[in-house]
Amino acid sequence: MxxxxxxxxxxxxxxxxxxxxxxxxxxxxxxxxxxxxxxxxxxxxxxxxxxxxxxxxxxxxxxxxxxxxxxxxxxxxxxxxxxxxxxxxxxxxxxxxxxxxxxxxxxxxxxxxxxxxxxxxxxxxxxxxxxxxxxxxxxxxxxxxxxxxxxxxxxxxTVDFTLPDLVDRLAETRYPLDGAKLEAVKAELDSKDAGGLAALGAQDYLPLIAAAGPYHDALAKLEALDAGGALASRIEGLRAIALPIADDIRLTLDPTERHGFEYQSWFGFTLxxxxxxxxxxxxxxxxxxxxxxxxxxxxxxxxxxxxxxxxxxxxSERRLFLPIGHDSAAAARLRTEGWRTVAALSDADDANALGCTHRMENGAAKPL
CATH class of the missing domain: 3.30.930.10 (Bira Bifunctional Protein; Domain 2)
Known part of the structure; x- marks a missing residue:
C-alpha cells in the first residue's frame, strides 16, 4: 500500500x-x-x-x-x-x-x-x-x-460600468437591426472588431467601440452617439449612480460589455x-x-x-507563548487586546517552533 x-x-x-x-x-x-x-x-x-x-x-x-x-x-x-x-x-x-x-x-x-x-x-x-x-x-x-x-x-x-441592453435599445430605435443581424453586431462589439462591424454594414455602431475607457470621457462619447435621445434615461442613470462615489475610486465605462451580464437588464458593473x-x-x-x-x-x-x-x-501576526504555570488572568487580558495565545502543554514545548513572536513573562508580552 x-x-x-x-x-x-x-x-x-x-x-x-x-x-x-x-x-x-x-x-x-x-x-x-x-x-x-x-x-x-x-x-x-x-x-x-x-x-x-x-x-x-x-x-x-x-x-x-x-x-x-x-x-x-x-x-x-x-x-x-x-x-x-x-x-x-x-x-x-x-x-x-x-x-x-x-x-x-x-x-x-x-x-x-x-x-x-x-x-x-x-x-x-x-x-x-x-x-x-x-x-x-x-x-x-x-x-x-x-x-x-x-x-x-x-x-x-475600479468600478467598470456597462449597459447590457444598450445595443438592443439602439436597434429598436435610432439604428434599427433585425434579429439575425443584431446578434452578429453584438458579437463583433464583444470582440471590439471595427472591421467586422463595417463588413456587416453596421457603421452606425462603430462609435460604441471608442465609447469605452475612463468614465467621463466614455460617457461624453456615448452622449454624442445618442443624439436622438434613445439612451437619455440610461445616461442620466449612470450619472446619478456615479455621483456619490468618492474621488479615490476609479470609474470606467464599457457600454457594450456583455460577458457575465447575460441576465442583467439595463445596468451592470464589475469590481x-x-x-x-x-x-x-x-x-x-x-x-x-x-x-x-x-x-x-x-x-x-x-x-x-x-x-x-x-x-x-x-x-505580521502577534502570537504569544504561555509557559507552564502562566498567569491565566493576564493571558485573558492580553487576548482582549488582540493577542493570540498558545499555551504550553509541557516544558518541552518550544515557543519558536510553535510560531510564536512573544513570550509571557511576569504577566506581560516580551519579544522572542
Missing amino acids: SDTPELLPVGFRDRLAPVAERGAAIERAVLGVLASHGYDRVDPPLAETERALSQRGGNRTDHLRFTDPISQRTLALRTDMTTQIGRIAASRLADAPRPLRLCYAGQVLRLRSGQLRPERQMTQIGAEIIGSDEVAAAREVVSLAIEALQAAGVTGI YADGHVASLGRGGTYALGQADGGSEPATGFSLYPDALAEAGNGE
Whole structure:
C-alpha cells in the first residue's frame, strides 16, 4: 500500500492558516457592512434539485449532479447563490414588504474553471435588493459593494460600468437591426472588431467601440452617439449612480460589455482592484422569478473574495507563548487586546517552533 496521499481534484485545494483565517475575517467584515445597512442574512442549502437550479439559472447545465439516495431525484450543487436568493424571495418571503434587502455568504462549486480563476470551489458573498431595479437601488448597491471591499482591506478599487441592453435599445430605435443581424453586431462589439462591424454594414455602431475607457470621457462619447435621445434615461442613470462615489475610486465605462451580464437588464458593473488580475465581483439589475412565469425587479452584487485572503495584507501576526504555570488572568487580558495565545502543554514545548513572536513573562508580552 502506498503512503502517498491522494491528490485533490483539479480546481480544489486546502486552505490553511493564515489564509483560512484571513478568509473568515474578510467574510465577517463584509457581512458586517451589509448588516449595518439593513440587509438580512439568509443561508440557502448547498444542493437543490437539478431541475430547479437549472431553470432559475437560465437553463444552465454546468452543475455537478448526483442522485439523492433518499428521494432518488437528481440533485445538483449550486454554482451561484443569487438564483437561490430569488427562490427564497419568491416563495418563503413572497409576502415580505418590498424592497426586501437580503445578504448571503457561502461556497459555490463550478464544473469547470478558467485561466484567470482556476479554482472550482469558491466563496461567494453578496447582497440583493428585491423589488426594485431603479437608479436609487443601483446607486445603493454600487456604494455598498465599494464599502464592503474597503472593509475587507481592499485599496485601488475600479468600478467598470456597462449597459447590457444598450445595443438592443439602439436597434429598436435610432439604428434599427433585425434579429439575425443584431446578434452578429453584438458579437463583433464583444470582440471590439471595427472591421467586422463595417463588413456587416453596421457603421452606425462603430462609435460604441471608442465609447469605452475612463468614465467621463466614455460617457461624453456615448452622449454624442445618442443624439436622438434613445439612451437619455440610461445616461442620466449612470450619472446619478456615479455621483456619490468618492474621488479615490476609479470609474470606467464599457457600454457594450456583455460577458457575465447575460441576465442583467439595463445596468451592470464589475469590481477590480490593484494587484488582482481577475475581477473581485460584479452586479447590476435583473429580473427574478422568470422560471415561475412571473418577474420581479431586483438589484444586487456578488463578491468572490478568496483572492484577497490568498494575497494577505503583509501584517505580521502577534502570537504569544504561555509557559507552564502562566498567569491565566493576564493571558485573558492580553487576548482582549488582540493577542493570540498558545499555551504550553509541557516544558518541552518550544515557543519558536510553535510560531510564536512573544513570550509571557511576569504577566506581560516580551519579544522572542
